[in-house]
Amino acid sequence: MASEITDGADVSSRFARSTTEAADELRTLAAGLDALQTDAADRPSVWRRIRQSVLPPIICVIALIAAWQLYIVIAQPRPDIVPAPADVAAALGAAWETAQLQQAVFTSLERGILGFLIAIVVGTPIGLLLAEVKPLRRAFGPLISGLQVLPSVAWVPAAILWFGLTDATAYFVVLMGATPSVINGLISGIDQVPPQLRRVGQVLGAKKLSMASLIVLPAALPGYVAGLKQGWAFSWRSLMAAEIITTGGTMGFGLGTMLDNSRQLSDIASVLATIIVILVIGILVELVIFAPLERRLLRGRGLLQGGSR
Incomplete structure (x- = not known):
């Protein structure tokens, strides 16, 4: 009778461990899915991508042209040079x-x-x-x-x-x-x-x-x-x-x-x-x-x- 009780306890213990491991795997999977969803939500919008990738070079070109024109106004070099x-x-x-x-x-x-x-x-x-x-x-x-x-x-x-x-x-x-x-x-x-x-x-x-x-x-x-x-x-x-x-x-x-x-x-x-x-x-x-x-x-x-x- 004691052996049957011990076997039942072992089965219950193994079942509890397996249940805990399954719960841990589910939590890990849920965390991964949440991370994927958060990553997708954090993707920048079209306007943000344009602002980050297009506007900086445009501003740089405008600044260079302005500096060029300023040099022409101040130094007044020969137009053929x-x-x-x-x-x-x-x-x-x-x-x-x-x-x-x-x-x-x-x-x-x-x-x-x-x-x-x-x-x-x-x-x-x-x-x-x-x-x-x-x-x-x-x-x-x-x-x-x-x-x-x-x-x-x-x-x-x-x-x-x-x-x-x-x-x-x-x-x-x-x-x-x-x-x-x-x-x-x-x-x-x-x-x-x-x-x-x-x-x-x-x-x-x-x-x-x-x-x-x-x-x-x-x-x-x-x-x-x-x-x-x-x-x-x-x-x-x-x-x-x-x-x-x-x-x-x-x-x-x-x-x-x-x-x-x-x-x-x-x-x-x-x-x-x-x-x-x-x-x-x-x-x-x-x-x-x-x-x-x-x-x-x-x-x-x-x-x-x-x-x-």
């Missing part, structure tokens, strides 16, 4: 009215985007190969890093001799400027992939090709996108250098050509106007394409703080 903001705006408006600005922007964007896409197509498989095959990485890794730090303008003379004054020269310079960054960005992203993901892929029977394309590459996307962003910056700078140097022949009229023509005419207002357009395009590409893509990737991995959304 330091033009006023109104003169630069007038030069920009004149280029728009003659349709030179539209033509130059379209030509340069077409070259830059197409050359960058070619660099992605070339650099992505090379990056995967070098990241997965260690002997190849040891052999070609230093060369890729050296090409990344090599100024892209150094390729212009060779490209002119190989391709002449044609669009192929610009595309080649863009390719050589962007591809090393794409490769190194992908390699860096793959190096940060947790080994557990590879082991899971091996357990599920993934082969080398499917492992690289379906597991490693998606996991390496943050580093890969960082490499793409840097690659675009290099390709845009390389393109401007190529267009400035390779004028004439069958080369189209791009922003670099427009900049060099203004320099030959000693039109400093047009020179500054063209520089501003080149700068604005680079900023817009960053804000419209790469910044949202990075935020989406980081948010999907839970790496983005609520205030940065």
Whole structure:
């Protein structure tokens, strides 16, 4: 009889412990759900995001223009050396009215985007190969890093001799400027992939090709996108250098050509106007394409703080 009472007490004790553990798990789950709801509620509104991300650069630009105009009023420099903001705006408006600005922007964007896409197509498989095959990485890794730090303008003379004054020269310079960054960005992203993901892929029977394309590459996307962003910056700078140097022949009229023509005419207002357009395009590409893509990737991995959304 005593043993039956003891067994009953043990059962009751185990039942009580299991009930307590279940209650603790429910409280933990509820706390997690509350945290998720609080996090979602703390997401800034559209106006707050605009105020945090758009207004500061606009205010900065207005302050710079005001300081520029103040310098013109106080120092009164020669207009052919330091033009006023109104003169630069007038030069920009004149280029728009003659349709030179539209033509130059379209030509340069077409070259830059197409050359960058070619660099992605070339650099992505090379990056995967070098990241997965260690002997190849040891052999070609230093060369890729050296090409990344090599100024892209150094390729212009060779490209002119190989391709002449044609669009192929610009595309080649863009390719050589962007591809090393794409490769190194992908390699860096793959190096940060947790080994557990590879082991899971091996357990599920993934082969080398499917492992690289379906597991490693998606996991390496943050580093890969960082490499793409840097690659675009290099390709845009390389393109401007190529267009400035390779004028004439069958080369189209791009922003670099427009900049060099203004320099030959000693039109400093047009020179500054063209520089501003080149700068604005680079900023817009960053804000419209790469910044949202990075935020989406980081948010999907839970790496983005609520205030940065």
